[in-house]
Each structure stands twice: as C-alpha cells, then as structure tokens.
Amino acid sequence: MSIWEYANPTRFMQTSGKLLPAVSVLSFVCLVVGLIWGFFFTPDDYRQGSTVKIIYLHVPSALMAINGWLMMLVTSLIWLVRRHHVSALAAKAAAPVGLTMTIIALVTGAIWGQPMWGTYWAWDPRLTSFLILFLFYLGYMALWAAIENPDTAADLTAVLCLVGSVFALLSRYAVNFWNQGLHQGASLSLDKEENVADVFFFPLLVAIAGFVLLFLALVLLRTRTEIRIRRAGALIARERLS
Amino acid sequence: MIALLRRDLKLAIRAGGGFGLGLAFFLILVVLVPFGVGPESGILSRIAPGILWVGALLSCLLSLDRIFQLDYEDGTLDLLATAPLPLEAAATLKALSHWLTTGLPLTIAAPFLGVLLSMPSEATLWLVASLAIGTPALSMLGTFGAALTVGLKRGGLLVSLLVLPLYMPTLIFGAEAVSRGAQGLPATTALLFLAAITAGCAALLPFASAAALRMNLR
Numbered sequence: 001m002s003i004w005e006y007a008n009p010t011r012f013m014q015t016s017g018k019l020l021p022a023v024s025v026l027s028f029v030c031l032v033v034g035l036i037w038g039f040f041f042t043p044d045d046y047r048q049g050s051t052v053k054i055i056y057l058h059v060p061s062a063l064m065a066i067n068g069w070l071m072m073l074v075t076s077l078i079w080l081v082r083r084h085h086v087s088a089l090a091a092k093a094a095a096p097v098g099l100t101m102t103i104i105a106l107v108t109g110a111i112w113g114q115p116m117w118g119t120y121w122a123w124d125p126r127l128t129s130f131l132i133l134f135l136f137y138l139g140y141m142a143l144w145a146a147i148e149n150p151d152t153a154a155d156l157t158a159v160l161c162l163v164g165s166v167f168a169l170l171s172r173y174a175v176n177f178w179n180q181g182l183h184q185g186a187s188l189s190l191d192k193e194e195n196v197a198d199v200f201f202f203p204l205l206v207a208i209a210g211f212v213l214l215f216l217a218l219v220l221l222r223t224r225t226e227i228r229i230r231r232a233g234a235l236i237a238r239e240r241l242s
Numbered sequence: 243m244i245a246l247l248r249r250d251l252k253l254a255i256r257a258g259g260g261f262g263l264g265l266a267f268f269l270i271l272v273v274l275v276p277f278g279v280g281p282e283s284g285i286l287s288r289i290a291p292g293i294l295w296v297g298a299l300l301s302c303l304l305s306l307d308r309i310f311q312l313d314y315e316d317g318t319l320d321l322l323a324t325a326p327l328p329l330e331a332a333a334t335l336k337a338l339s340h341w342l343t344t345g346l347p348l349t350i351a352a353p354f355l356g357v358l359l360s361m362p363s364e365a366t367l368w369l370v371a372s373l374a375i376g377t378p379a380l381s382m383l384g385t386f387g388a389a390l391t392v393g394l395k396r397g398g399l400l401v402s403l404l405v406l407p408l409y410m411p412t413l414i415f416g417a418e419a420v421s422r423g424a425q426g427l428p429a430t431t432a433l434l435f436l437a438a439i440t441a442g443c444a445a446l447l448p449f450a451s452a453a454a455l456r457m458n459l460r
Contacts, residue, residue: 132407132410135403135406135407136407138403139403139404139407142400142403142404143390143391143400143404146391146394146397146400147393147394152393152457152458152460155454155457156390156454156457156458159390159450159453159454159457160390160404162450163386163408163447163450164407164408166446167407167408167410167411168407170411170439171407171410171411171414174410174411174414174415174435175414177414177415177418177432177435178414178418
C-alpha cells in the first residue's frame with residue numbers, strides 16, 4: 001500500500017468521492033463556528049475597534065493563497081517526475097481557488113487598510129508580493145487556457161510553476177529591499193511571545209481550519225470535474241472513431 | 243555554436259524589424275514621458291532611473307516572440323533539437339543573440355536618453371553598469387517565456403503576462419541601483435544582487451527553456 005495508488009484515477013475518484021462530503025461538511029461547520037465566534041463573541045480591540053474582526057477572513061485566505069501555490073508546486077513536481085495525470089489535474093484545479101484566496105486577502109486587506117492606515121493600498125513589501133503572487137496565478141492559468149494539447153499544457157505549466165516559485169520567492173525578499181513595511185509582522189507563530197491574544201487566537205484557529213478544509217474540498221471537487229471532463233473527452237473521441 | 247550565433251545575429255539585423263524596433267520604442271517611450279508628467283527637470287530627474295529601466299524592460303518584451311517563432315515555423319527548431327549541439331546550448335545562444343540585439347544597444351543608448359530626462363550625471367555610470375548587468379537576465383527570462391509559448395499562434399500577449407512577473411526582482415534591483423547612485427548613496431549592494439540574479443538565470447534557465455522547447459516539439 002503506497003500513496004501512489006491514489007494516482008490511479010479510478011482509485012482517486014473512489015476515495016475522493018467518499019472524502020468530499022465529509023470534508024465539505026467539516027469545512028462548513030468550521031467556517032460557521034469560527035466566523036460567528038470571531039464576529040460576534042470576541043471583544044473589540046482597544047485601538048482597532050471592530051475592524052480587527054476582518055482578521056478571521058484575511059489571515060486564513062492569505063495563508064491558503066500561499067499554500068495553494070505550494071501545493072501546485074508539489075503536484076507539478078510529481079507530474080514532472082512520475083507523470084501521474086491526477087497530479088497535473090490537481091495543480092490545474094488548485095489555481096483558480098488559490099487565485100480567489102489571493103483576491104480575498106487583497107480585498108479584505110484593502111477594506112481594513114482604509115480606516116486603519118488611511119489608504120486602501122500602499123506599496124508595502126507584503127502587499128506588493130501578494131500582488132505579484134496574483135500575477136503569477138494569472139499567468140499560470142492563462143498558459144493552461146492557451147494550450148490545446150492537455151499533456152503539453154500540463155508539462156509547460158509545471159515548468160512555469162517551478163520557475164515561477166523561485167521568482168515569486170525572490171520577489172518576496174526583493175521588495176523588502178525596495179520599500180519599508182507598513183504591514184505588521186506575523187500575528188501567528190509557534191513561539192508564543194508575539195502571538196495575538198487568546199480571545200482572538202482560538203476563533204482564528206477554527207477559521208483557519210475552515211479555510212484549509214474549504215480549499216481541500218474545492219480542489220477535490222475541481223479535480224474530480226477535470227477527471228470527468230477528460231473521461232467525457234475520451235468517450236467522445238472513441239465515438240468518433242467507431 | 244558560433245555559426246548559430248552568427249546566423250541569428252545576421253537574421254536579426256538584416257531581416258528587418260527586430261533590431262531597430264526595440265531601440266526606437268525605447269526612444270519614443272522616453273520622449274513621451276516628459277509630455278505626460280511635465281517638463282520640470284526636478285520631477286524628471288527624480289523619475290529618470292525608473293523610466294529608463296521600465297523602458298528597457300518593455301523594449302526587451304517587444305522582440306521576445308521573434309526568438310523562436312520563425313525558427314519554429316520553418317522547421318529550423320526541429321533541426322536544432324536533433325542536432326549534436328545540446329538544446330540547452332542552443333537556448334543559451336538564442337538568449338545571447340537576443341541580448342546582443344536588444345540589451346546591448348539599449349545599454350549603450352540609455353545614457354544619451356538619460357540626458358533627455360535630465361538625469362544627474364553621477365547616475366550615468368550606475369545606469370550603464372546596472373543595465374549591462376541586468377539586461378542579460380531579462381533576455382534569458384524572455385527566452386524561457388518564448389520557449390513556453392512557441393507552439394501558440396498568438397503567443398505575444400501571453401508571453402508578456404508570463405514574463406513580466408518574472409522580471410520583477412531584476413527591475414527592483416536595477417532601478418534601485420541607479421536611483422541610489424543618483425542620490426550619491428552606495429549602490430553596490432543592489433548591483434551585486436542584480437549580478438546574482440543574472441548569474442542564477444544563466445545557470446538554471448537554459449535547462450528550463452530547453453525542457454519547455456522539448457515539450458513543445460514533442
């Protein structure tokens with residue numbers, strides 16, 4: 001029994017078919033609990049007032065935007081090395097979800113920034129690197145859409161994802177050099193010193209779990225759709241031949 | 243290898259379009275900017291380093307689809323792929339000839355255009371140095387983008403979308419080096435980072451470009 005058994009599309013469809021409802025329900029529960037807890041049952045911050053509550057959308061979506069790209073990187077590598085089609089399709093399926101997460105993070109950040117920093121947008125390193133991540137997602141999806149042969153498209157987007165990851169990381173640190181930051185440092189970390197207060201921390205954890213599960217559910221759903229599209233295409237091709 | 247380089251250079255110079263076009267675009271961009279922001283030399287000299295770098299970057303973009311497209315259409319690329327010369331070397335040479343026909347002329351022209359934008363004279367040296375160090379990275383990244391989209395009918399716009407985010411770090415360090423030089427601050431750090439990017443691109447991107455070419459030719 002190895003993990004590569006799930007690379008078989010039939011096997012993947014079976015397992016993901018069982019997983020998907022559970023993951024979706026769990027994600028829904030976590031999101032409802034985390035967001036309602038966060039929005040209605042936590043105190044206002046003494047300086048930021050109630051605007052602090054946007055953290056329950058902003059932080060999880062930003063987290064998933066970055067981890068979505070990381071997942072695409074891993075699946076692209078698996079596709080290039082072992083050529084499992086499910087892996088390539090999972091990378092394709094994750095891109096629009098990651099793009100949406102990036103947009104949510106940028107928009108919630110802008111909405112929070114207007115009352116707090118007095119501006120929707122500042123050319124701050126973190127904000128800028130997120131904008132660059134957004135552009136990378138766009139380019140990746142555009143390349144998928146532009147190439148007709150699915151295998152060539154999977155290959156080329158995988159290579160783009162690898163090179164893009166290096167340059168996205170490079171940009172992340174290059175922008176530090178270019179402008180001073182306005183964004184606060186990390187609000188979460190394993191070492192307790194700089195964490196947010198517990199009242200905000202626990203609902204935030206639930207919301208993060210909800211977003212992770214939501215991302216997983218959406219990616220599973222989209223990968224299943226992609227596999228079905230492939231199958232339908234194969235059936236149509238067979239019809240034409242006979 | 244030298245034969246391939248000479249052929250590419252000859253084609254670029256004689257077959258019209260590519261060679262002068264980037265340079266002319268650069269000139270026009272620099273001439274347009276003062277009309278857009280006004281002729282005060284204070285503002286112009288403040289933004290000159292950035293404008294020159296963005297201009298150089300955009301003119302590099304212009305000629306990217308020529309790197310492989312013609313060779314792909316007339317079958318030269320298939321011959322190159324089966325030739326004893328590794329495809330990685332061919333990709334490097336393509337990037338080199340692209341740099342010789344766009345990056346190098348831009349580097350030479352930039353100080354003269356800097357005068358038009360009333361750039362401080364201390365910055366001229368930094369501008370030439372940063373362009374000379376940075377534009378090879380632009381050519382290599384562009385070659386990679388062109389290799390990705392070689393099989394497409396209308397790849398030109400897509401190349402810009404793919405390549406521009408990749409250009410970001412080069413632009414940041416390049417423009418930073420010049421603007422620090424213009425203010426009389428030490429600019430060596432930015433220049434060293436720029437050199438690191440170029441060296442890294444030269445070491446890794448030929449493999450990525452060649453891989454993309456093979457996938458497209460399969």
